[in-house]
Amino acid sequence: MRRVSVRVDDTLYQRLQRRALGSNLSLSDFVRSVLVQAADSRGRYIYSSQDEMLGIAIQILTLLATSIGEQSPKLLERAMLDAKAVLRERGLLDPEQDR
Template identity: 80%
Template structure:
C-alpha cells in the first residue's frame, strides 16, 4: 500500500473533518473514499455518506414538530432557524451558504 501526504489549509481540513464525523468515519477512511470516488473509471458517485440523509431527516422532523406545535408563520420560521443551527453544528450546512 502506498502512502500519500497532502497539505491542506485549516479551513479545508475542518470542513473535511466535519463531513467525516457526520458520516461516522475516521478522517483517513473518509479521505480514502473521496479518492476512490475521484478515481472511479465510470465517473459515478460511489460514496454515499449518512450525513446527507441525516440532514434531510433533521429538516423534516424539525419542520413537522414546529408545524404541529403551532400553525403560525413566526413559529415555523423559528423552527427553520433551529434546523439550520442543528445542521451547522453537525457540519452539514456551510456557514457561507446559510443566508
C-alpha cells in the first residue's frame, strides 16, 4: 500500500476531523474514503449526483419549513434548534455558523 502525505491548514484539518467524527471514522479512514470517491474508476464527477440530491432536498425542506412556519412559528423555531443540535453532534455544523 502506498502512502500519501498532504499538508493542510489548521482550519481545514479541524473541519476534516469534525466530519470524520460525525461519520464515526478515524481521520485516515475518512480521508481515504473521500479519495476513493474522487478517484472513481467510472470517471464520474463525485459531486454531481450529490449536488442534485442536495438541491432537491433543500427545495422540499424549504416548502415544508414555509408551511410549518405559517401554521406554527414556535414549532418551526423548535425544529430548527433540534436540527442544529443533530448537525452539531455529527460535526457537520461549523462553530462559526453555530450562532
